[in-house]
Amino acid sequence: MSKLKKIPKGKVLNCIRRIRLARTNLTQAELGKLVGATRQTIIAIEAGKYAPSMELAFRIVREFEVPFDEVFSFDPDGS
Amino acid sequence: MSKLKKIPKGKVLNCIRRIRLARTNLTQAELGKLVGATRQTIIAIEAGKYAPSMELAFRIVREFEVPFDEVFSFDPDGS
DNA sequence: ATATAATGTCCAAAATGTTTGACATTGAGC
DNA sequence: GCTCAATGTCAAACATTTTGGACATTATAT
Numbered sequence: 001m002s003k004l005k006k007i008p009k010g011k012v013l014n015c016i017r018r019i020r021l022a023r024t025n026l027t028q029a030e031l032g033k034l035v036g037a038t039r040q041t042i043i044a045i046e047a048g049k050y051a052p053s054m055e056l057a058f059r060i061v062r063e064f065e066v067p068f069d070e071v072f073s074f075d076p077d078g079s
Numbered sequence: 080m081s082k083l084k085k086i087p088k089g090k091v092l093n094c095i096r097r098i099r100l101a102r103t104n105l106t107q108a109e110l111g112k113l114v115g116a117t118r119q120t121i122i123a124i125e126a127g128k129y130a131p132s133m134e135l136a137f138r139i140v141r142e143f144e145v146p147f148d149e150v151f152s153f154d155p156d157g158s
Numbered sequence: 159a160t161a162t163a164a165t166g167t168c169c170a171a172a173a174t175g176t177t178t179g180a181c182a183t184t185g186a187g188c
Numbered sequence: 189g190c191t192c193a194a195t196g197t198c199a200a201a202c203a204t205t206t207t208g209g210a211c212a213t214t215a216t217a218t
Contacts, residue, residue: 068147118164
């Protein structure tokens with residue numbers, strides 16, 4: 001009688017790539033350097049391989065000068 | 080010639096405790112259960128010991144039914 | 159005074175995010 | 189053709205977040 005409600009982890013979505021290309025001329029490596037991360041990390045996050053830490057997420061939206069929720073959203077049932 | 084610009088990690092601030100007590104009657108354990116985390120995790124995050132993952136942060140603001148930036152903010156130079 | 163709920167602490171292990179270095183692919187320009 | 193910058197991939201180390209269990213403190217109620 002499985003009464004255990006498993007909370008699905010959900011998936012964090014982002015449009016970093018779109019904003020990076022639309023609002024800046026930054027490469028992944030350059031963005032990484034500006035926000036204190038490596039280019040591999042930017043690649044992985046843009047590709048949705050994993051969600052960034054809160055700190056990194058805030059540094060990214062700050063660099064872009066856009067509101068947080070314009071870059072990151074949440075799909076509760078995703079993946 | 081230290082040309083290395085260290086990006087400070089910065090500190091993520093939250094007012095989970097205030098909202099939990101003001102807008103809900105939830106205990107830390109109950110909130111934890113609702114958002115799929117343990118009570119130790121809620122305690123640590125409320126106490127500012129570390130920032131939550133993106134997933135957990137989104138599940139929390141979702142439970143509270145308040146905008147993301149009403150709960151979480153960023154102090155770029157903090158700690 | 160003792161019972162109970164809520165909060166807090168500590169610790170080790172598990173899970174997730176990040177770095178480093180190396181190498182592969184793609185597209186643009188010469 | 190070739191070169192070069194940008195992007196992508198992989199694996200191993202490392203850092204941070206999360207868990208589970210045990211135990212302590214505080215306040216409230218009986």
